Amino acid sequence: xxxxxxxxxxxxxxxxxxxxxxxxxxxxxxxxxxxxxxxxxxxxxxxxxxxxxxxxxxxxxxxxxxxxxxxxxxxxxxxxxxxxxxxxxxxxxxxxxxxxxxxxxxxxxxxxxx
Amino acid sequence: xxxxxxxxxxxxxxxxxxxxxxxxxxxxxxxxxxxxxxxxxxxxxxxxxxxxxxxxxxxxxxxxxxxxxxxxxxxxxxxxxxxxxxxxxxxxxxxxxxxxxxxxxxxxxxxxxxx
Numbered sequence: 743x744x745x746x747x748x749x750x751x752x753x754x755x756x757x758x759x760x761x762x763x764x765x766x767x768x769x770x771x772x773x774x775x776x777x778x779x780x781x782x783x784x785x786x787x788x789x790x791x792x793x794x795x796x797x798x799x800x801x802x803x804x805x806x807x808x809x810x811x812x813x814x815x816x817x818x819x820x821x822x823x824x825x826x827x828x829x830x831x832x833x834x835x836x837x838x839x840x841x842x843x844x845x846x847x848x849x850x851x852x853x854x855x856x
Numbered sequence: 857x858x859x860x861x862x863x864x865x866x867x868x869x870x871x872x873x874x875x876x877x878x879x880x881x882x883x884x885x886x887x888x889x890x891x892x893x894x895x896x897x898x899x900x901x902x903x904x905x906x907x908x909x910x911x912x913x914x915x916x917x918x919x920x921x922x923x924x925x926x927x928x929x930x931x932x933x934x935x936x937x938x939x940x941x942x943x944x945x946x947x948x949x950x951x952x953x954x955x956x957x958x959x960x961x962x963x964x965x966x967x968x969x970x971x
Binding site: 785786792844847 | 889960
């Protein structure tokens with residue numbers, strides 16, 4: 743069963759538009775960790791954020807913000823005033839208690855057009 | 857600080873050949889991981905290691921062998937490469953403070969083509 747669902751396969755926006763990436767996860771554990779990674783066209787995986795299940799505070803880092811809602815099992819990611827350099831594949835991932843792997847979503851490809 | 861490096865970055869080999877992908881990290885992280893990335897499957901864990909001389913299977917271990925004689929190195933060997941092992945391979949590492957659920961940091965990846 744898919745533990746992390748990123749329903750949006752591709753999103754295309756014009757520069758300066760906001761874009762929100764959805765992530766819905768599934769777990770029976772009360773302790774778990776959620777992550778977002780960015781994979782630019784160069785191919786590397788860049789860590790963006792880690793959030794544990796006990797911390798539902800939203801977080802903002804520059805143009806990036808994250809909305810964690812346990813009630814809907816969602817951990818959405820918003821890029822404000824998008825730039826061409828934001829073009830990448832973005833992955834949401836889940837780590838559950840007692841499991842040693844990250845369960846990745848399928849990824850959302852974001853294309854920002856100038 | 858080099859962080860985590862992988863070599864080679866690109867490799868072409870033939871079916872049946874043995875191939876070793878190298879992973880080296882300079883952070884002294886206890887945990888190391890190997891993932892493969894394929895279209896339609898996302899990233900899947902092949903093997904992981906909690907410390908030197910401690911390794912365990914992940915989700916898709918068949919056809920792969922790992923070793924960890926030193927904390928900083930975690931080589932992945934394809935004993936007899938098959939076309940289905942054509943993929944992008946990522947190595948990752950994490951600290952041990954809270955176990956493997958610490959953030960995993962990834963290497964640049966190795967693109968492997970098996971002909």
